[in-house]
Amino acid sequence: MPDVQPRLTTQSIFLIGPMGAGKSTLGRLLAADLKRPFYDSDLVIEERCGASIPWIFDLEGEAGFREREAQMIDELTQQEGIVLATGGGAILRPENRQHLRERGVVIFLRTTLTQQLARTRKDRHRPLLQTADPKAKLAQLREEREPLYQATAHLIIDTDQRPPRQVMMDIKQRLLELDLTTLGAQ
Numbered sequence: 001m002p003d004v005q006p007r008l009t010t011q012s013i014f015l016i017g018p019m020g021a022g023k024s025t026l027g028r029l030l031a032a033d034l035k036r037p038f039y040d041s042d043l044v045i046e047e048r049c050g051a052s053i054p055w056i057f058d059l060e061g062e063a064g065f066r067e068r069e070a071q072m073i074d075e076l077t078q079q080e081g082i083v084l085a086t087g088g089g090a091i092l093r094p095e096n097r098q099h100l101r102e103r104g105v106v107i108f109l110r111t112t113l114t115q116q117l118a119r120t121r122k123d124r125h126r127p128l129l130q131t132a133d134p135k136a137k138l139a140q141l142r143e144e145r146e147p148l149y150q151a152t153a154h155l156i157i158d159t160d161q162r163p164p165r166q167v168m169m170d171i172k173q174r175l176l177e178l179d180l181t182t183l184g185a186q
């Protein structure tokens with residue numbers, strides 16, 4: 001495949017999607033490939049607080065975490081030319097959705113429930129999954145959030161049955177197509 005990099009959008013790229021979709025994994029890969037700064041809002045929140053996400057949930061509840069997350073989304077989306085992996089619930093607040101959609105290209109990394117479960121099976125770091133029935137929790141979150149991911153995204157990429165590098169090549173190809181469409185519309 002030819003190197004499409006020089007023609008890719010110069011806008012920031014924001015990755016959204018549910019837990020286990022691969023936002024952090026793909027974001028890091030894509031940023032390295034495009035030689036852009038990479039941020040993971042979950043990690044930046046942890047660095048700023050000096051506390052892990054489970055600890056923040058314990059001390060401040062989910063509401064406290066969402067407040068920190070909203071501040072971080074607002075701050076990070078103001079940067080130009082970055083790749084940002086968001087947390088799975090970053091699309092819950094209307095202001096977050098607006099910032100993401102207006103300040104960059106938003107990519108929804110979509111995955112099946114089965115894959116999500118497989119990818120998060122051994123997880124101890126996602127507070128919302130530390131329940132007796134993580135499958136039911138993931139299913140409930142999907143139902144609540146799927147319309148929000150769809151409404152926020154400029155592009156939707158399926159990540160199932162494809163290794164991260166291949167998903168990354170798909171993202172680059174789709175970004176190139178988006179650029180051409182946008183240019184054609186001018």
Ligand SMILES: Nc1ncnc2c1ncn2[C@@H]1O[C@H](COP(=O)(O)OP(=O)(O)OP(=O)(O)O)[C@@H](O)[C@H]1O
Pocket residue numbers: 017018019020021022023024025026042085086087088089119120126159160162163164167
């Ligand atoms: N395309 C893929 N194929 C196979 N495994 C993948 C793929 N993408 C991610 N993974 C694996 O799935 C796990 C979860 O991925 P990752 O942490 O990137 O998800 P996330 O979308 O950032 O989740 P969260 O919303 O909780 O931050 C990791 O172990 C990662 O290696």
Ligand SMILES: O=C(O)C1=C[C@@H](O)[C@@H](O)[C@H](O)C1
Pocket residue numbers: 018019042053086087088089090125126127128
């Ligand atoms: O889906 C969610 O609500 C979350 C996903 C993770 O990325 C973290 O932001 C946190 O564990 C909450």
Ligand SMILES: [Mg+2]
Pocket residue numbers: 023024025040042085086087
């Ligand atoms: Mg992540």
